[in-house]
Amino acid sequence: MTGNRHGNRAGLTLVEVLLALAILGISAGVLMTAVSRCLAVVRLSKNYYEARRILDLGEIDRPLLIKKENNEDKAINLDVDSVEYPGGYTFSRRSERSKEIEDLVIVRTRVAWAAHGAQSFEEVTSYLYYTNDLSP
Numbered sequence: 001m002t003g004n005r006h007g008n009r010a011g012l013t014l015v016e017v018l019l020a021l022a023i024l025g026i027s028a029g030v031l032m033t034a035v036s037r038c039l040a041v042v043r044l045s046k047n048y049y050e051a052r053r054i055l056d057l058g059e060i061d062r063p064l065l066i067k068k069e070n071n072e073d074k075a076i077n078l079d080v081d082s083v084e085y086p087g088g089y090t091f092s093r094r095s096e097r098s099k100e101i102e103d104l105v106i107v108r109t110r111v112a113w114a115a116h117g118a119q120s121f122e123e124v125t126s127y128l129y130y131t132n133d134l135s136p
Contacts, residue, residue: 043115047113047115047120048122050087050089050113051089051111051113051121051122052111052122054085054089054091054111055091055109055111055122055124057085057091058080058083058085058091058093058109058111059109061083061091062077062080062083062091062093063077064076064077064078064093064107064128065077066130075095075105075128075130077093078093078095078105078107079093079094079095080092080093082112087113088113088114089111089112089113090111090112090113091109091110091111092109092110092112093107093108093109093110094107094108094110095107095108095128101129103129103130104127104128104129105127105128105129105130106125106126106127106128107125107126107127107128108123108124108125108126109123109124109125109126110122110123110124111123
């Protein structure tokens with residue numbers, strides 16, 4: 001009998017198995033990176049949405065008003081110190097008169113929160129133009 005000691009064998013060699021595992025490992029690493037970036041975008045979007053909601057709540061709770069006092073118009077709530085809201089968000093508003101334009105007030109409203117040990121914030125800048133005489 002002339003038998004072939006190395007006849008047809010079914011299966012994979014060690015090199016083929018290692019190559020397949022390397023390709024699968026690289027693919028899994030790329031997939032995990034993509035998933036973590038997608039989750040980071042979702043987290044940023046949630047924080048931005050919540051900051052916009054807190055900004056609206058702060059504007060409702062402490063509106064910027066023009067009030068008549070002694071025949072003179074006076075702005076109320078131009079500056080608001082930090083006000084705490086649920087979820088660790090704070091609302092604050094600062095104003096300053098423009099140096100270039102006489103009756104222009106620059107109002108900066110900020111919502112801040114702590115995210116992963118770092119302070120994050122969203123800030124809106126508004127321009128308020130008023131004089132003491134608002135009549136037409």
